[in-house]
Amino acid sequence: MSEESDSLRTSPSAASLSENELPPPAEPPGYVCSLTEDLVTKAREELQEKPEWRLRDVQALRDMVRKECPNLSTSLDDAFLLRFLRARKFDYDRALQLLVSYHSCRRSWPEVFNNLKPSALKDVLASGFLTVLPHTDPRGCHILCMRPDRWIPSNYPITENIRAIYLTLEKLIQSEETQVNGIVILADYKGVSLSKASHFGPFIAKKVIGILQDGFPIRIKAVHVVNEPRIFKGIFAIIKPFLKEKIANRFFLHGSDLNSLHTSLPRSILPKEYGGTAGELDISAWNAVLLASEEDFVREFCQPVSVCDSILGQALPPEGLTSDAQCDDSLRAVKSQLYSCY
Numbered sequence: 104m105s106e107e108s109d110s111l112r113t114s115p116s117a118a119s120l121s122e123n124e125l126p127p128p129a130e131p132p133g134y135v136c137s138l139t140e141d142l143v144t145k146a147r148e149e150l151q152e153k154p155e156w157r158l159r160d161v162q163a164l165r166d167m168v169r170k171e172c173p174n175l176s177t178s179l180d181d182a183f184l185l186r187f188l189r190a191r192k193f194d195y196d197r198a199l200q201l202l203v204s205y206h207s208c209r210r211s212w213p214e215v216f217n218n219l220k221p222s223a224l225k226d227v228l229a230s231g232f233l234t235v236l237p238h239t240d241p242r243g244c245h246i247l248c249m250r251p252d253r254w255i256p257s258n259y260p261i262t263e264n265i266r267a268i269y270l271t272l273e274k275l276i277q278s279e280e281t282q283v284n285g286i287v288i289l290a291d292y293k294g295v296s297l298s299k300a301s302h303f304g305p306f307i308a309k310k311v312i313g314i315l316q317d318g319f320p321i322r323i324k325a326v327h328v329v330n331e332p333r334i335f336k337g338i339f340a341i342i343k344p345f346l347k348e349k350i351a352n353r354f355f356l357h358g359s360d361l362n363s364l365h366t367s368l369p370r371s372i373l374p375k376e377y378g379g380t381a382g383e384l385d386i387s388a389w390n391a392v393l394l395a396s397e398e399d400f401v402r403e404f405c406q407p408v409s410v411c412d413s414i415l416g417q418a419l420p421p422e423g424l425t426s427d428a429q430c431d432d433s434l435r436a437v438k439s440q441l442y443s444c445y
Contacts (some may be wrong), residue, residue: 285322293330
């Protein structure tokens with residue numbers, strides 16, 4: 104491990120350790136690592152995760168939360184805090200910032216995060232708007248498949264789709280494998296009309312991207328867009344200003360050229376709808392996984408919000424979020440652009 108990688112651990116607890124100190128204690132029964140040897144190696148190389156210091160790092164983050172954010176109502180379990188450390192390559196300060204933003208996002212958008220549970224989203228799940236494919240990509244990333252054409256705006260608002268996306272991400276990130284490997288998004292824009300695109304204005308776009316980039320502990324390794332119509336130029340014009348360069352460079356537009364898609368996602372892991380050999384696209388298996396997790400989501404998202412958390416949501420808006428008023432001018436400009444693209 105390079106000195107530069109070790110320097111990312113910015114907590115005073117880490118800085119005070121020396122070569123002469125006793126070796127780290129054995130991991131207690133409360134946390135059992137489920138990573139394979141290959142993934143342990145990958146986490147060490149890509150995330151600066153040292154198994155021998157894993158619990159020390161978790162404790163350092165826990166101490167920072169208690170000292171710097173004593174009123175933050177959050178889980179301090181080892182497994183939960185590890186999500187944030189891995190997402191920020193074990194930089195304590197950045198992991199703490201991500202944890203605070205994670206909770207701030209939840210408090211600042213109650214339409215999305217209140218009463219977030221699978222049973223409340225049965226219509227969205229049944230529509231086939233999103234699912235997770237049964238096979239991972241060659242890097243071990245789960246593939247989140249979204250099909251906006253399955254959404255009928257008259258049935259429910261766009262925020263219900265966002266709730267379903269967040270529900271799926273919360274379930275995926277429970278896996279240590281996903282925490283290390285990240286995910287891939289496959290977005291099929293076939294049949295997306297101007298009227299549908301107009302629902303996804305700058306205000307919604309900035310909130311969603313702000314959460315994915317700065318408010319959720321997940322690594323998005325690639326976004327593959329297929330069957331995008333001309334209108335997608337307008338949609339991407341809404342999204343791009345809010346994307347960090349690193350994420351923007353991970354967008355790949357394939358159009359109807361499935362051979363181009365197959366250079367990244369092999370046919371063997373794709374359903375036949377995308378030129379694959381893995382059978383027809385089946386949404387029932389993933390829906391069953393989510394619905395079986397009802398109790399977990401009720402405990403996490405359906406409890407009363409404390410006063411301290413309410414204040415946090417108002418006082419600490421995460422980077423990437425803005426107000427309706429701030430987006431009015433942008434919305435008018437983008438709608439004009441959507442019409443011209445269409």
